Structure formats: C-alpha cells, structure tokens
Amino acid sequence: MFFKSRHLNSINAGHHKHTAGCATEIMPVPATVRISMSQNIGAPCKPLVKKGDTVLVGQKIGDTDAFLHVPVHASVSGKVTGIETQRNAMGGMDTLVVIESDGQQTMDPELKPPVVTNHKEFVDAVKESGLVGLGGASFPTWLKFNPKDKDGVKTLIINGAECEPFITSDHRTMLEDAQNVIDGALAVMKYLEIDECYIGIEDNKQDAIDNFDLMFTKQGIDNMFTFPLKASYPKGAERVLIYEVTGKTCDAGVLPADLGCIVSNVTSIAFLGQYLKDGIPLIKKRMTVDGDAVSEPKNIVAPIGTEIHDVIEFCGGYRKPPKKILMGGPMMGRAVFSDRMPIVKNNNAILAFSREQAWIPEETACINCGRCHKACPFGLLPTGFADAYEAGDVERLNDLKVMQCMECGSCSFVCPAHRPLAFMNKLGKAMVKEAASNGK
Amino acid sequence: MASNKKYYDNLTVSSSPHLVTSLDTTRTMLYVVAALLPAAAMSILYFGIPAFVMIAVCMVCSAFFEWAYEKLLNKPNTVRDGSALVTGLILALNLPANLTHLDGIEYPIFMPILICIIGSFVAIVVVKQLFGGMGRNFANPAIVGRITLFLSFTSYMSTWPLTRFQKAGIDAVTGATPLGYLADGDLTYCPSLKDMFLGNIGGAMGETCVIAILIGAIFLIAMKIISPIIPVFFVATVFIFAFLYYTISGNTPEGMSALYMACFHVCAGGVMFGAVFCATDYVTSPIMPLGKVLFGIGCGLVTMIIRLFCSYPEGVSFAILFMNIMTPILNNFAEDRYYGISKRKKEAAKAAAAEAKKA
Numbered sequence: 056m057f058f059k060s061r062h063l064n065s066i067n068a069g070h071h072k073h074t075a076g077c078a079t080e081i082m083p084v085p086a087t088v089r090i091s092m093s094q095n096i097g098a099p100c101k102p103l104v105k106k107g108d109t110v111l112v113g114q115k116i117g118d119t120d121a122f123l124h125v126p127v128h129a130s131v132s133g134k135v136t137g138i139e140t141q142r143n144a145m146g147g148m149d150t151l152v153v154i155e156s157d158g159q160q161t162m163d164p165e166l167k168p169p170v171v172t173n174h175k176e177f178v179d180a181v182k183e184s185g186l187v188g189l190g191g192a193s194f195p196t197w198l199k200f201n202p203k204d205k206d207g208v209k210t211l212i213i214n215g216a217e218c219e220p221f222i223t224s225d226h227r228t229m230l231e232d233a234q235n236v237i238d239g240a241l242a243v244m245k246y247l248e249i250d251e252c253y254i255g256i257e258d259n260k261q262d263a264i265d266n267f268d269l270m271f272t273k274q275g276i277d278n279m280f281t282f283p284l285k286a287s288y289p290k291g292a293e294r295v296l297i298y299e300v301t302g303k304t305c306d307a308g309v310l311p312a313d314l315g316c317i318v319s320n321v322t323s324i325a326f327l328g329q330y331l332k333d334g335i336p337l338i339k340k341r342m343t344v345d346g347d348a349v350s351e352p353k354n355i356v357a358p359i360g361t362e363i364h365d366v367i368e369f370c371g372g373y374r375k376p377p378k379k380i381l382m383g384g385p386m387m388g389r390a391v392f393s394d395r396m397p398i399v400k401n402n403n404a405i406l407a408f409s410r411e412q413a414w415i416p417e418e419t420a421c422i423n424c425g426r427c428h429k430a431c432p433f434g435l436l437p438t439g440f441a442d443a444y445e446a447g448d449v450e451r452l453n454d455l456k457v458m459q460c461m462e463c464g465s466c467s468f469v470c471p472a473h474r475p476l477a478f479m480n481k482l483g484k485a486m487v488k489e490a491a492s493n494g495k
Numbered sequence: 496m497a498s499n500k501k502y503y504d505n506l507t508v509s510s511s512p513h514l515v516t517s518l519d520t521t522r523t524m525l526y527v528v529a530a531l532l533p534a535a536a537m538s539i540l541y542f543g544i545p546a547f548v549m550i551a552v553c554m555v556c557s558a559f560f561e562w563a564y565e566k567l568l569n570k571p572n573t574v575r576d577g578s579a580l581v582t583g584l585i586l587a588l589n590l591p592a593n594l595t596h597l598d599g600i601e602y603p604i605f606m607p608i609l610i611c612i613i614g615s616f617v618a619i620v621v622v623k624q625l626f627g628g629m630g631r632n633f634a635n636p637a638i639v640g641r642i643t644l645f646l647s648f649t650s651y652m653s654t655w656p657l658t659r660f661q662k663a664g665i666d667a668v669t670g671a672t673p674l675g676y677l678a679d680g681d682l683t684y685c686p687s688l689k690d691m692f693l694g695n696i697g698g699a700m701g702e703t704c705v706i707a708i709l710i711g712a713i714f715l716i717a718m719k720i721i722s723p724i725i726p727v728f729f730v731a732t733v734f735i736f737a738f739l740y741y742t743i744s745g746n747t748p749e750g751m752s753a754l755y756m757a758c759f760h761v762c763a764g765g766v767m768f769g770a771v772f773c774a775t776d777y778v779t780s781p782i783m784p785l786g787k788v789l790f791g792i793g794c795g796l797v798t799m800i801i802r803l804f805c806s807y808p809e810g811v812s813f814a815i816l817f818m819n820i821m822t823p824i825l826n827n828f829a830e831d832r833y834y835g836i837s838k839r840k841k842e843a844a845k846a847a848a849a850e851a852k853k854a
Contacts, residue, residue: 364503379513386511390511393503415515419519419573422578425782462511464511469516475510477510
C-alpha cells in the first residue's frame, strides 16, 4: 500500500522466549476433554455423537453441510457424557462435546493414510484432516489450497517467523518436526504445482534456519529455501511476510493467492506432512505454556479439548494466582475469562499472567508523538482513527484507510500514553462495516 | 474431575495487546530533562548561581501551577508525568540569567524571580491548561511564556549578562549577543565562532552552548524520543537561507565570507536550542514526516526573515510559535498527500460525473 522501503515498520516488543530450549513434552490424556464444535472461521459443526456414545481416537464427532468449515475429531477414546453450550472467548456461544476418557487411547481402525494422486484428492484429504490455519487465524486450510487461479500460484511461503513474544511452539516444531515440514511442503508444492518455497524464520531462531539449510543440502532439495527475517514484531503477519519475501504489497481484502503466493503456518505444514503418512487427523496440538503465574513454563503437546487448568497442572500448577490467561501470544492473543476453557486447534500458547504482569497502566492524554504512526507496518494513523471513531466520523475513517488495519497491536504497544489504540481501530472498523451495511 | 479443585472463573479480559512498552509519557519527559542537562549545566557554569536559581524557580513554579490548577478544578493530577518540569526547564533556559545587576541599574532581587513566576504561570496555566491540558495546547507553552516576558519586560529580557570568562578581562557586566552585534552592523567585538560553539557568549542561558545542545540532540535521537527531521530541516534552512542571502546581496559585515555568516546564524541565538528542544515538542508539531519537513523549513524561513528584514535581532521563538499555529494545516496536508484522500475524492467525483453523462 504505502510501502516504499525494503522493510515495513516494525517494533521491538521484547522476545521473552523463555521456553525456546524446552523440548516438547507430551501431556498425558486428561480425565475429561471438552471439544468445541466451532474451531474454524466459518460455520460451526454439528455434533455427530450423542450422550452415552462411545468414541475412538480420531473419530469424526462434528461436521456440517455448510461450505466454509472443517470437521472436528475426537482426541481421546471414551464415552460422551454430554453436549454442552458455553460462552467462548469471543463472547459467542459454543457447542462442546464432553468426552470422558477411558485412558486406553484406542485408535479408530478406519484411520488410514489418505490416498492422494491429484489436486482434488489432496484438497479433500486436507479437509478431512480437520486442518485449520494453526498460526492463529483458524482459516480452513483446504480452502487456502484450493485457489481460484491455481496456475497463478507460484510461491509457497511457510510462516515460521513466530514474532509473538513468549511463544516458542513453532520454533520447537521446526527443530523437532523438520522432516514433516519438508514432506508437507513438498506435497503442497507437488499437488498445487508450485515451483518454489520459502520458509520465513526470524533470525533469533538461527538453529532452526541452520537445521533446515542442512536438511535441504542433505536431501538434495533445490527448490526450498530458508528466508531469515529480522526478529521484530510483526514479521509473522501474513501481509508483512509476503512483502518481506516477495516485495509484493498485499492490501487488506486481497488474497495472497491473487499475488501468486500461498502463506501457511509451519505447524500446519508439519501436521500435513504427518497426516499424509499416518492419516491421524488434527487431534493434538503443540503449545507453549508460559507466563509468571505458571510454575514450570514448557512446551507441551496436549489433546484438543483439554481444559486450561489441566494444562497448567501438567506444568506444575499455578505459582501465583492468575489474573489474566491468554490463548495465543500477548500481542494478538485472546484473554479468556475462565481457566476451564478448552484448548482449540489454533492455540499455540497458553500464557497465564499474575496481577503484576497482567497490569496495564492507566490511559493518559495523547501527546501527539506519532509513535503509533511510526510503528504501524502499513503506516496508518491510529490516533486519527481513535479521534474519528470518537467523533463517529465514518468518512474520515475511510479517508485514513482504517480497513487496512490488521490489528497487530503495535500502536497500542508503543503508545506512551497507553491508549488502547488497537482496540479503537477494531471499533472503528466495526463502525465502517456497519455504516456500509446500512448503505450509507 | 476432582471436586475440590480451585478454578479461576473471574479472570480479567481485555482487548489485545496485553503488553505495553515501558517508555511511557513520564519516561519520555525524563529523557528530555536528561537531554537538557548538558545545556543546563553549561549555563550554570557560565552564569553561576543566578542561572541555577532561575532554573529551580521556573521548574518548581511550573509544577506548582500545574498541580494547583488541577487541584482547583478537580482534574486528574498530571504533575507526575513530568511535562511541567520540562516546560519549566525550557522556559528557564530561554531567559537571560540576570539576577541582580543590569546595566548599572540594580533590580530588586525579587524582580527576576517574579519574572520566572509570571513566565511559568503563562506557560502552564494560560497556554497549556486553559486549552485543555496535556496534549491539547496548540502552541508551545515555554515559547509563549518567553514571548510574553519578552514583550512585557523588554529591557530586562534583552539585556544579556556576560559569561564569567568574558567578565574576567573587562569591567562590564552585560553585553550584546552576537545577533545584537549583527543588528548593529559591526562584528568587530563579536565573539569568534569557536566561542559561540562553546557557549562563551552573551545570550539566554541555555541557548549559548551549541555543543551541549548537540549532545542533548544526539541523546534524544539515539533514544528515538525525537525524530531528527525537524531539527535538521530547521538548521539546514537557516544555513542555506543565510548563505544565499549573503552571497547574492553581498551584504556581509566587513571581512566575513558568506559561509562564515551562514555558520554564524546557525550558532548564534536560539536556532540550535529551538530546533532541538522547542520545535520538536510533540504536541505542537506535525506527526507525519512530510509535515515535519515543512514545519522545519517554515521555522527556518521565518527565523531568517525576522533576523534579516525585521527590527528584532532574533526570531526563533516567533518562528516556532508561527509554525505551531500552522501545525494543523500541515497535518492535514501531509495526511492528504500520504493517504491520497483528495486524489481519491477527485477520481470518485470524475467517475460519478462520467456515470451521470452516460445516463
């Protein structure tokens, strides 16, 4: 959009990567899991099981006829003890399937590696796997791999930037699951006829970059490359990553496929590599558990549907009473109101903060310093948005291109007056959308 | 599920991000004070106790007025953010360090202190608080405070004490500033460029020492508190304007080259201090880079026009005040250019007109 320089604006939000050296631990199956039926952007699934049913690991328990969806699978074997509704972190209501584990983890015998010979079968297989964008957006991946103009897509960009502070789960994936990443990427490139693949990794994860480079040389892969990025926030945002790798500007509302690239998170690709080998759908997730309220911060693999307090208990329990628990990183993650929320597919971190770390100082007056404008990757003017929003001025919001905002939170982070600018941007965007739908 | 387990069902929820920088307004203001310290220290070195007393009075009074006004009007207390201290310090450094003797006239000791108090009152209460407090003032408080004092106490405000090193050789207590010599058209007794660079000249107490100001500027720019755009364009405009003026008019004082006069204009008076500490005030300067460029150029132009063509020898504070008032216009202009607002509107109007024609 307004990009002129080689790099977009970015900020130093601190790294806090305490768990980068923690090898992933596999969490034992909890007594009960509660699996949400709406784990993707689009339509929520309808439960396929009812109270009293016995389910096996990997069995499909939720599906729908709607277009934009992916199915949901059981992460444990056992008995369905109820179908609940609960308020989710977004404020809406979710349907949850509660499964009491029998501790056996009996696999569904019908699970077999998918037979894939062409693009259509590949897309169907991805859909059946229940894969969504694991970077956080939870966009159904099958749809991403089914672009309108398939021939126009020339580049696969794998997002291993992991620019959010605290989170190290993608880093561990790249170290521990590198072969699956490569296999998954090769499969995507084969079925979508993509020529080249870049893995964007921030340069604070040099071991992951070296690891991939070594494997590419050893295996004689000449169309996959690592792409070191300067470690700063928000390098892992899709539109920023596309610009850094290809130099192409991606406005809001433009699909990456229209620019000839597909961007996918490294964990999604690693899952894909594994799924094509063993056919086990997305039922568990690697995540970072950190924050000053957690006794033993570590990286774990937990079954989807595990409640947060069970995860924390596996990490030694609470060290201090938590004040704020986040699903995802501190810059874009969602604060949940209860530690009984279940893990969903796109969780890459659970961060529990005590009062001291969760405290954000009071808002003071704007001093017009312009740091928000300087921090914004797209050079937007968050103070202008905030003023226009407070004045209810939709025209000015449009003039300043509020819809380009991707809500990365950089403006709020740097604001010396601690104004909730990112929040105001969201409200401003909602206001513009509402005005548009009212036909103004 | 164990029944005696404790759940946390009442956690704080808020919009992301959940981390904020520690570089808040208070820290920013502390950095500015730190950047002003070299200039303040040099003023105390050159002008002695009077400088120290005036700095202290201005800072204390500014903080007091801010506190008292907010207390009286039941507003939230903002003294702790330190902005009043910055205003007081900048105001003090803009005053001449006359505490007692002026041109043989003995002022009562309370007179300069009264002047400091009046200046602080105008800066904090009239310019800042009456317009809505922090972030709402349209003009730089310290600059308006100085201009008010300058116009109200002209003889006091345009009598410049000599530095202790200048006094060492001669009897006089006060003398002309370099710009004063220039206004008289005779640079024979004017201090050398080196003295001006080191600050061993008459003038407002913080403005004289260029090197101390440069140290502050480098600190502020390195800490990313200010953008270098405004100071660079301000100083560059003054330099180029002076160079071109003297080259074209050939009007240089005896024996001086145009290049020397350009350097003279940059080092003399308040250009350096104003460019680094006054023109970069966040609240009263534009946000966008293009606006900052125009702001800096405007400050430089107005300064030089006043210096060369008007009856005042110095024009930095008037220039900054003038550009402060232009800031909203510059902001609108820069936004319009950057986001292509009017361009898009024109195109939309054209498209609408074409549509209408078709129909």
